[in-house]
Amino acid sequence: MIVFGAVAVSAMALAYALEAKHRAFTLVLAVSCLASSAYGFSIGSIPFGIVEALWSLVALCRFRPRR
Numbered sequence: 001m002i003v004f005g006a007v008a009v010s011a012m013a014l015a016y017a018l019e020a021k022h023r024a025f026t027l028v029l030a031v032s033c034l035a036s037s038a039y040g041f042s043i044g045s046i047p048f049g050i051v052e053a054l055w056s057l058v059a060l061c062r063f064r065p066r067r
Helices: 002-018 024-042 046-063
Strands: none
Touching: 002 024, 024 046
């Protein structure tokens, strides 16, 4: 389980760093935030799980096409 958390958080940090390079990294950020959230809930860290879920929603809103 620790490996899953490390991969999720690493992917989240990498996607955040590369977000300005391509729009797809915003979607990768949202998915990795969801994975981080799942990890947080699985280890019993409710606040971490909630915050990561909210970050995922923020990233999804930024990924959504603008009119």
